Amino acid sequence: MRMRRKIAILCFILCVLLPFVTNAANHDIVWKKIETQHFTICYNQASKQLLQDIKRKAEGYYWELEDKLGIMHQQWNGSIYIYDSRDDYAEHSGAPQWSSGCSEFETREIQTFIDAPNFLLEILPHELGHLIFGEYVENRDSVPLCVNEGVAMFMEETPRRRDWAYVVNYYTQKGKYMPAKKLFSVTLAELNSFSDHELIDAFYAEAIGMLVFLIKRHGKANFTSFVRQLRSGDSPESAMRFAFGYFNLKDFEKNWLASFQ
Ligand SMILES: [Zn+2]
Numbered sequence: 001m002r003m004r005r006k007i008a009i010l011c012f013i014l015c016v017l018l019p020f021v022t023n024a025a026n027h028d029i030v031w032k033k034i035e036t037q038h039f040t041i042c043y044n045q046a047s048k049q050l051l052q053d054i055k056r057k058a059e060g061y062y063w064e065l066e067d068k069l070g071i072m073h074q075q076w077n078g079s080i081y082i083y084d085s086r087d088d089y090a091e092h093s094g095a096p097q098w099s100s101g102c103s104e105f106e107t108r109e110i111q112t113f114i115d116a117p118n119f120l121l122e123i124l125p126h127e128l129g130h131l132i133f134g135e136y137v138e139n140r141d142s143v144p145l146c147v148n149e150g151v152a153m154f155m156e157e158t159p160r161r162r163d164w165a166y167v168v169n170y171y172t173q174k175g176k177y178m179p180a181k182k183l184f185s186v187t188l189a190e191l192n193s194f195s196d197h198e199l200i201d202a203f204y205a206e207a208i209g210m211l212v213f214l215i216k217r218h219g220k221a222n223f224t225s226f227v228r229q230l231r232s233g234d235s236p237e238s239a240m241r242f243a244f245g246y247f248n249l250k251d252f253e254k255n256w257l258a259s260f261q
Contacts, residue, residue, distance in 0.1 A: 022102040025081040025109050026092040038062050043082040046114050053120055054080060061125045061155055062132070069151065070220035071136050071227075078108035078131060080124075089113035103127035105134055118158075125155035137231045144184045144236055145191065147227070149204060150211030160205070164212065165260040167205035176202045180253035183207070184236040213256045218244050
């Protein structure tokens with residue numbers, strides 16, 4: 001158990017999800033293509049098995065967004081580009097060499113490469129969550145960053161998705177817990193400016209923990225009503241009150257903390 005906890009913390013530390021600027025996929029390359037219900041998968045040397053895995057996972061995540069979070073688009077179609085090597089991927093996408101995948105909101109594209117580490121269970125669901133949720137809320141700036149990241153992490157099949165409660169408790173003991181009022185106001189620029197990595201880890205652990213709690217306790221219908229309120233310009237506090245009945249963020253926070261501490 002102790003080891004598992006250590007791994008969970010390490011995962012948070014290594015997987016900071018700050019976005020980087022990327023380019024759309026290279027359309028000069030002649031791609032082979034397969035179509036699924038919601039995706040066009042573009043590749044050259046990817047194996048049948050990899051294509052099959054990506055196809056199955058991508059469609060599964062798409063339906064999970066609707067099934068578990070109530071986020072749905074009637075006619076959503078995106079593309080997944082699988083480069084033959086990490087070098088090709090980094091060169092054409094503009095993403096850093098160390099990354100395993102990236103996404104481009106405007107073009108609904110996800111880019112990766114053959115055998116990219118963590119792609120199927122972490123990068124693909126996370127980026128897909130951002131792409132589809134981003135379109136659902138229309139104006140991403142109307143939704144607090146912690147909700148946006150919470151939705152993306154909710155989709156993952158990773159230790160940090162499962163072990164958030166331990167991580168939140170760990171940082172609370174270290175005095176790095178971020179109160180809900182602060183959590184809901186943190187912007188990407190602010191998060192980027194944190195020099196303390198542990199504060200960033202705490203932010204992500206709290207974001208996923210809060211989302212899991214809201215969905216489990218209140219269900220997806222109330223969650224989509226919360227998102228609709230945010231989308232229409234409501235403050236997080238007022239949207240919480242409307243959708244879940246909490247008096248304010250403090251009231252929500254008290255209930256959330258009591259659920260796992
Ligand atoms: Zn993210």
